Amino acid sequence: MFDSIEAALQDLKAGKLIIAVDDENRENEGDLIGIAEFISEAEVNFMATHGRGLICAPISADIAEEAGLSLMIEDSSDPYKTAFTASIDHKSSTTGISAYERFRTIRALTDKTVDSTEFNKPGHVFPLIAKGGGVRERMGHTEASVELARLTGASQVGIICEIMNEDGTMARVDDLVEYKRKHGLKMITIEALRKHVENKGAVTLETTINMPTEYGTFKVYGFIDKGTGQEHLALVHGNVGNKTNVRIHSECLTGDVFRSLRCDCGAQLEKAMNIMSREDGVILYMRQEGRGIGLINKMRAYELIEDGYDTVSANEHLGFDADLRTYDAAAEMLRQLGIDHVTLFSNNPSKIKGLEAEGIKVQHKSHIVESNLINQDYLKTKKTKLGHML
Ligand SMILES: Nc1nc2c(ncn2[C@@H]2O[C@H](COP(=O)(O)OP(=O)(O)OP(=O)(O)O)[C@@H](O)[C@H]2O)c(=O)[nH]1
Ligand SMILES: [Mg+2]
Ligand SMILES: [Mg+2]
Ligand SMILES: [Zn+2]
Numbered sequence: 001m002f003d004s005i006e007a008a009l010q011d012l013k014a015g016k017l018i019i020a021v022d023d024e025n026r027e028n029e030g031d032l033i034g035i036a037e038f039i040s041e042a043e044v045n046f047m048a049t050h051g052r053g054l055i056c057a058p059i060s061a062d063i064a065e066e067a068g069l070s071l072m073i074e075d076s077s078d079p080y081k082t083a084f085t086a087s088i089d090h091k092s093s094t095t096g097i098s099a100y101e102r103f104r105t106i107r108a109l110t111d112k113t114v115d116s117t118e119f120n121k122p123g124h125v126f127p128l129i130a131k132g133g134g135v136r137e138r139m140g141h142t143e144a145s146v147e148l149a150r151l152t153g154a155s156q157v158g159i160i161c162e163i164m165n166e167d168g169t170m171a172r173v174d175d176l177v178e179y180k181r182k183h184g185l186k187m188i189t190i191e192a193l194r195k196h197v198e199n200k201g202a203v204t205l206e207t208t209i210n211m212p213t214e215y216g217t218f219k220v221y222g223f224i225d226k227g228t229g230q231e232h233l234a235l236v237h238g239n240v241g242n243k244t245n246v247r248i249h250s251e252c253l254t255g256d257v258f259r260s261l262r263c264d265c266g267a268q269l270e271k272a273m274n275i276m277s278r279e280d281g282v283i284l285y286m287r288q289e290g291r292g293i294g295l296i297n298k299m300r301a302y303e304l305i306e307d308g309y310d311t312v313s314a315n316e317h318l319g320f321d322a323d324l325r326t327y328d329a330a331a332e333m334l335r336q337l338g339i340d341h342v343t344l345f346s347n348n349p350s351k352i353k354g355l356e357a358e359g360i361k362v363q364h365k366s367h368i369v370e371s372n373l374i375n376q377d378y379l380k381t382k383k384t385k386l387g388h389m390l
Pocket of ligand 2: 027029031140141162
């Protein structure tokens with residue numbers, strides 16, 4: 001009946017709407033949700049035609065401030081404390097109500113520079129101010145849509161509209177199952193979104209062992225990523241403390257185990273094992289196979305590459321971003337090992353940025369291995385399209 005948060009995020013990024021239902025004990029309503037940066041006027045029209053509730057634009061408190069919007073009523077007597085501001089129209093509007101004009105108004109809230117002079121008040125779009133703590137603080141559609149916008153990396157502006165049945169009553173879960181099928185929409189619960197947000201990047205240390213290898217003996221820490229259920233390892237050699245040597249290695253079964261020459265992963269892992277056993281340090285072995293798309297999808301990408309795609313366009317042709325990896329779990333593993341300052345062996349600028357965004361201090365060392373005749377195009381694409389320092 002319900003879809004995963006990941007599946008919903010994929011649709012939202014593609015500019016589609018999803019359905020989010022709240023608690024039976026709360027409003028017990030299903031809202032259509034979209035992300036302002038990704039939708040077009042067609043989604044506003046869909047909301048007006050098939051949602052038939054009130055079309056609102058949830059925004060973060062920061063954007064509200066920039067746009068000069070504050071609560072319409074400070075001491076609200078609404079039991080749900082819906083955080084309406086004054087309604088707005090973009091200045092370019094005529095009457096403000098057409099799908100295009102409402103879209104234009106909502107889209108303007110996502111602009112890099114927003115200010116109060118861009119809007120007429122009152123108007124036909126209803127901004128709502130989301131709580132800073134997101135769905136952890138309030139389980140409303142307002143917070144859910146802003147949280148979803150944040151998770152897609154978009155500017156924190158959503159668009160929501162309640163779903164009303166054709167007979168004028170509010171749609172409940174039974175009605176929504178049929179509605180979802182009819183319109184081909186993904187459906188999530190706000191409760192599932194809250195769990196997703198709470199567990200994102202959270203890892204628990206489950207087990208610690210000694211692992212003698214050809215390179216020396218490593219202490220291996222086994223973690224479980226509570227957000228994804230993935231099992232990640234930290235291989236530690238010697239005493240580590242601050243300013244530790246660290247290699248973050250994403251799983252590549254074909255390269256790491258079978259030593260496929262299509263990529264440079266196997267050789268990079270071997271180089272890291274050598275460095276850490278000589279100079280002490282940590283290898284984080286992250287189960288982010290295929291830059292996060294998984295083994296079988298990576299093989300599908302390889303099929304496309306055999307037909308002339310490159311490593312980036314193949315991912316995109318399959319409907320994925322070029323690189324789905326995040327480094328929040330890696331950062332949390334480092335923190336649990338007592339490390340917040342690293343010398344990172346990598347050629348990948350997004351690994352550096354990803355760790356820094358999580359509050360880890362990063363010094364950088366390159367981690368280049370010799371190329372072979374087969375992986376040259378692959379490495380060239382990483383340099384030109386993914387910005388690898390090769
Ligand atoms: N989708 C996809 N993934 C690939 C392809 N070739 C290799 N990979 C994956 O790319 C990832 C490479 O991991 P890393 O070596 O840790 O990361 P990197 O981006 O190369 O960065 P550095 O090695 O640190 O410079 C692994 O998850 C591989 O499975 C490909 O053609 N398509
Ligand atoms: Mg609501
Ligand atoms: Mg690599
Ligand atoms: Zn590889």
